[in-house]
Amino acid sequence: MELKMxxxxxxxxxxxxxxxxxxxxxxxxxxxxxxxxxxxxxERHLRPGGTVSGPSMFALADVSVYLAVLAMIGPKALAxxxxxxxxxMRKPEAGRDLLCECRLLxxxxxxAVGDGLIFSEGSAQPVARANMTYSIPPR
Amino acid sequence: MELKMxxxxxxxxxxxxxxxxxxxxxxxxxxxxxxxxxxxxxERHLRPGGTVSGPSMFALADVSVYLAVLAMIGPKALAxxxxxxxxxMRKPEAGRDLLCECRLLxxxxxxAVGDGLIFSEGSAQPVARANMTYSIPPR
Amino acid sequence: MELKMxxxxxxxxxxxxxxxxxxxxxxxxxxxxxxxxxxxxxERHLRPGGTVSGPSMFALADVSVYLAVLAMIGPKALAxxxxxxxxxMRKPEAGRDLLCECRLLxxxxxxAVGDGLIFSEGSAQPVARANMTYSIPPR
Amino acid sequence: MELKMxxxxxxxxxxxxxxxxxxxxxxxxxxxxxxxxxxxxxERHLRPGGTVSGPSMFALADVSVYLAVLAMIGPKALAxxxxxxxxxMRKPEAGRDLLCECRLLxxxxxxAVGDGLIFSEGSAQPVARANMTYSIPPR
Numbered sequence: 290m291e292l293k294m295x296x297x298x299x300x301x302x303x304x305x306x307x308x309x310x311x312x313x314x315x316x317x318x319x320x321x322x323x324x325x326x327x328x329x330x331x332e333r334h335l336r337p338g339g340t341v342s343g344p345s346m347f348a349l350a351d352v353s354v355y356l357a358v359l360a361m362i363g364p365k366a367l368a369x370x371x372x373x374x375x376x377x378m379r380k381p382e383a384g385r386d387l388l389c390e391c392r393l394l395x396x397x398x399x400x401a402v403g404d405g406l407i408f409s410e411g412s413a414q415p416v417a418r419a420n421m422t423y424s425i426p427p428r
Numbered sequence: 429m430e431l432k433m434x435x436x437x438x439x440x441x442x443x444x445x446x447x448x449x450x451x452x453x454x455x456x457x458x459x460x461x462x463x464x465x466x467x468x469x470x471e472r473h474l475r476p477g478g479t480v481s482g483p484s485m486f487a488l489a490d491v492s493v494y495l496a497v498l499a500m501i502g503p504k505a506l507a508x509x510x511x512x513x514x515x516x517m518r519k520p521e522a523g524r525d526l527l528c529e530c531r532l533l534x535x536x537x538x539x540a541v542g543d544g545l546i547f548s549e550g551s552a553q554p555v556a557r558a559n560m561t562y563s564i565p566p567r
Numbered sequence: 568m569e570l571k572m573x574x575x576x577x578x579x580x581x582x583x584x585x586x587x588x589x590x591x592x593x594x595x596x597x598x599x600x601x602x603x604x605x606x607x608x609x610e611r612h613l614r615p616g617g618t619v620s621g622p623s624m625f626a627l628a629d630v631s632v633y634l635a636v637l638a639m640i641g642p643k644a645l646a647x648x649x650x651x652x653x654x655x656m657r658k659p660e661a662g663r664d665l666l667c668e669c670r671l672l673x674x675x676x677x678x679a680v681g682d683g684l685i686f687s688e689g690s691a692q693p694v695a696r697a698n699m700t701y702s703i704p705p706r
Numbered sequence: 707m708e709l710k711m712x713x714x715x716x717x718x719x720x721x722x723x724x725x726x727x728x729x730x731x732x733x734x735x736x737x738x739x740x741x742x743x744x745x746x747x748x749e750r751h752l753r754p755g756g757t758v759s760g761p762s763m764f765a766l767a768d769v770s771v772y773l774a775v776l777a778m779i780g781p782k783a784l785a786x787x788x789x790x791x792x793x794x795m796r797k798p799e800a801g802r803d804l805l806c807e808c809r810l811l812x813x814x815x816x817x818a819v820g821d822g823l824i825f826s827e828g829s830a831q832p833v834a835r836a837n838m839t840y841s842i843p844p845r
Contacts, residue, residue, distance in 0.1 A: 309474075333448070342487075343487070344483040344490065347486040351482050371678065372513070372514060372515045372700060373513065375513075395832075397795075418819070510839075515700065534654075534657065541696070557680070561654065561789060584754055587750070613726075621790075622764050626760070626761040648760050655788055
């Protein structure tokens with residue numbers, strides 16, 4: 290298995306296809322079947338008390354596993370999220386970016402499955418975990 | 429069982445506590461253990477192709493079940509989302525608001541569980557389903 | 568939409584294809600997109616304290632949504648469970664059968680999605696909720 | 707963090723408290739926050755075609771994360787499964803035991819969260835993934 294898209298290719302894809310949110314995210318690292326993404330936490334991601342909102346963490350997990358899939362199958366595929374489950378385990382630390390470390394567990398003909406752990410940068414304890422499933426359209 | 433917060437009280441709570449997102453949502457109906465919320469779909473909720481983004485549907489489900497809990501226990505509680513699972517089943521119709529019809533399945537001392545179906549307004553087929561769990565802090 | 572398999576056809580299918588567990592279950596009611604199944608609770612389904620085990624409730628939810636799919640598409644398809652999520656909300660009552668009331672939310676070309684509520688017979692409060700996804704093989 | 711129960715203590719607990727199913731499982735390895743369990747696959751765990759049934763995989767994931775919690779908090783606690791989600795990704799190989807490698811992601815005062823990957827013995831690709839949440843009763 291080798292990568293069909295590297296870090297610059299993934300970031301260029303985000304910027305062109307998801308222009309509205311591409312400033313929120315950066316690809317930190319990518320390798321076959323694994324990828325780490327950063328959520329550049331800004332005011333718009335916060336909830337009262339300074340914690341990062343649930344939808345922002347969902348978006349981080351979703352984009353991370355999605356990019357991990359694209360890294361393996363290339364930019365042409367129109368993968369669609371079909372299901373997710375998340376556990377929110379700790380309050381993210383104020384003033385820190387979030388990192389999502391994800392891995393693909395299955396990359397099938399019609400379904401891809403991955404999971405991810407989300408950390409406040411610099412902390413060893415995950416704030417959330419997620420698993421996401423994508424439907425891969427026929428070529 | 430009776431309501432501790434009605435529609436105006438819930439919308440006032442949203443406006444004061446979640447000012448950043450309260451313009452996105454309206455409470456359509458509330459009764460004991462059930463609530464319907466509207467996502468007023470705008471440009472910022474869309475993805476390429478005109479479909480509503482996953483994080484926007486997550487936010488709708490989360491706020492809906494959260495408000496259904498508050499309607500029963502009152503505004504003082506600081507319920508925290510501990511887990512969710514969602515299935516994305518159909519593409520939302522372009523140019524339509526989304527409605528989330530949710531119900532509480534359990535309202536316990538420490539955990540509340542609810543689920544919801546999300547529809548494009550005017551359609552009978554759900555675009556997504558969600559279940560959410562909240563941790564209710566000790567009084 | 569009409570049924571391709573009625574109650575006797577579904578029970579005959581269970582008896583021939585799932586002989587090991589078919590004594591555990593009975594189809595209570597079936598209609599387009601909805602089905603109710605009974606778990607005939609016996610000693611082998613119990614955990615210490617007299618409660619029904621988690622795996623028995625999983626099995627009930629899985630067979631229920633699976634039969635609801637078959638009722639619509641017929642017995643030839645080899646649908647495979649691809650994902651599930653469950654919330655266990657209350658302790659089942661001792662000495663009572665469990666009923667699972669399920670509905671199909673999507674019956675697509677490649678994926679079917681359904682959910683179910685599980686009740687102790689005679690109780691109005693659900694003991695568990697489940698959602699299940701099945702992959703439907705190409706004809 | 708140190709273990710309150712080692713491998714013999716966990717297996718003795720299984721044998722005394724879950725006598726009905728304790729022959730199905732063996733603890734392969736335990737360390738702080740991680741545990742590996744074996745499902746000794748027998749005729750009663752199989753479905754037509756020789757594949758391991760979904761309820762058997764659910765039972766494996768549930769007992770694994772449960773024992774990982776008990777290893778950390780000791781045998782007195784009566785932890786209860788409150789939610790799970792699973793993805794079934796590949797068909798288990800016929801005639802092989804299943805191994806579940808699980809880790810605790812949170813061990814809080816009232817909730818514990820863990821996840822696990824299930825493999826056919828000798829295979830590197832997971833057949834299923836699971837996450838489980840337990841409610842820990844007040845001492």
